[in-house]
Amino acid sequence: MNKKKFDGILLSHGGGGKETSDLIGGIIFNGLYGQDAGSGYFYELNNGNGRHKGGGIATDIPKTDMTEQNQKIKLLEDAAVLKSPQKIAFTTDSFTVSPIFFKGGDIGKLSVAGTVNDLSVMGAKPLFLSLGLIIEEGFASGDLRKIINSISEEADKTGVRVVTGDTKVVPAGKADGIFINTSGIGEILYDGLSVYNITAGDIIIVSGNVGDHGAAIMSQREGIEMDVEIESDCASLWDMIAALLADGIKVSAIRDATRGGLAAVLNEWTVAAGVDICVEEDKIPVSGPVKGFCELLGFEPYQLACEGRAVFAVKSEFARRALDILKSHPLGKNANIIGTAEAGGKINKVILKGIYGVDRLLDYSSGELLPRIC
């Protein structure tokens, strides 16, 4: 493989033929499956149409092994063939974040964690991912390698597999570097989690500091200098969530706080469940640097995006135990009980009980606070 070809992505890398197979074989398959090539994986370049279709053929693998990385990858097929559990969760997310590399992660890590988390909050163990790339002509191939490696690393953390993919290249000026879509399939291990289950009396817990991702992206994009560089919280949450659910904690609903932050999750819950939610400002964990950033720029940290925080509504008798379990997990060490769902009136609302006894409404962020945060 001629490395020189990869100084930048060319339109011909998306046109089929030799260049496409170099791109897909050299960067994408190598990055995703390369290290496993000796242990039962089989792959061949797709010479023809710029797609990296991966078909995992699971033959006689027992159900308990289904989630392990032991399904042979057969490429050159049009779809992955997979053994599946009876009840699955299915989700999709596109990632257009700018900048694509940021402190604490990059668009690759984010695109795995985001979809892993959407499955996880439904009580579904993430099993399979698809990977759709839209790459702008001229994109640096070194950057693509880094992104694919991030995808591979982040997928390994949860044991989720990229089993099918697609790559398109569009002319310069018709995209912005790279856009990634991941769709995910998970096995429902804990059934019945739903925003519609939340009732008055449920205790609201957040798994860690809020606003880190939004503040990290915004400060980096706008070139705002901080004493301490803010790091995104971008992380895959399945392990932490599974620990809670495996313990038998009675959970009504879980949601990962992404665009719109904690405020969006809580407001959506009031609408879906017909409750008010009352949270105490001094209980909501916010890091010092994010607090400083928000004071400097007049933002509400509760409206800034997270990418590695989950919000839980749990039945009150389980709240202490839930908190203990979360705090014992590295991703949940700053978890806290922040409030309660209450019987709602005609218009449901989120009430923020201020530190000095002054209550106010915590609303959605408005307008285009920060496009391309994820």
Add this chain to the structure above:
Amino acid sequence: MNKKKFDGILLSHGGGGKETSDLIGGIIFNGLYGQDAGSGYFYELNNGNGRHKGGGIATDIPKTDMTEQNQKIKLLEDAAVLKSPQKIAFTTDSFTVSPIFFKGGDIGKLSVAGTVNDLSVMGAKPLFLSLGLIIEEGFASGDLRKIINSISEEADKTGVRVVTGDTKVVPAGKADGIFINTSGIGEILYDGLSVYNITAGDIIIVSGNVGDHGAAIMSQREGIEMDVEIESDCASLWDMIAALLADGIKVSAIRDATRGGLAAVLNEWTVAAGVDICVEEDKIPVSGPVKGFCELLGFEPYQLACEGRAVFAVKSEFARRALDILKSHPLGKNANIIGTAEAGGKINKVILKGIYGVDRLLDYSSGELLPRIC
């Protein structure tokens, strides 16, 4: 809903909040689920984060009904919860076609048919689709409506359901109108189809005229005037493919000819299966206008993209019967037997037996023949 808001898509339509819920509720949900709203569907706007997560909760639906449009849609969840068969196919495709509206279809129809076909050629009945939209700021909302309607119409033809989605808006100049990703889950009804099954002696059948989609897009994009406007063959092929498989025809492999056209499929097959493939030029169906277009511009019709044609490798004793079944389907009326797989040498190749007895190699298209064909 204030219709005036929708003259064009704004960044704030992707930022969460009221505008996002107007976009998703007003255009996307309405277009996808609107007509069914009275018959058991439940939907609410997602006010928070610009994602239109759709969760289809299947409770006590018997397995035979699983593929019917009878699963309740519960929105505001992070993933669709679905009953699934034991063995599924999973695939993804991003669509960046330009122009987005073309004779015979649009990017919406294409994004459903493309993924439906990738499942179909694996013997999988398409069940569920995800829908990821990346929209450029300023995109006309009337165009978005048209596209969503096309998606809905095309999905209905196969009975596949859009069960989860995601919408992002990026600033003007950072995308080109609209990009769509669809991922699909299908139930494997006919097991064992694989390009690796093709053996010498297999008969190669194509389901109709080749090159229509490529010629339609290219002539429209470049403003080439033809006597007869060429129409894309864009179509969902599950019904036709299922008819063949249900009859018990012994099929080694099926592939939909997309980017790279018939030539790419046949060349990939030679690589995967280690055979040569010998096809007779006068047996390959090409329409008069596409022939004229190719002669005018020096293209090889066999290298132009199709979006509604399948190529079959069938065991020879089933070839006639397979052809009859295909020809009895409206999408297969121009089907033909075009050649044979033969024992291959060291380097596998596709041989095109010319009309005047002159044989030549049919190679992949090279370079960037036509970016953004799909």
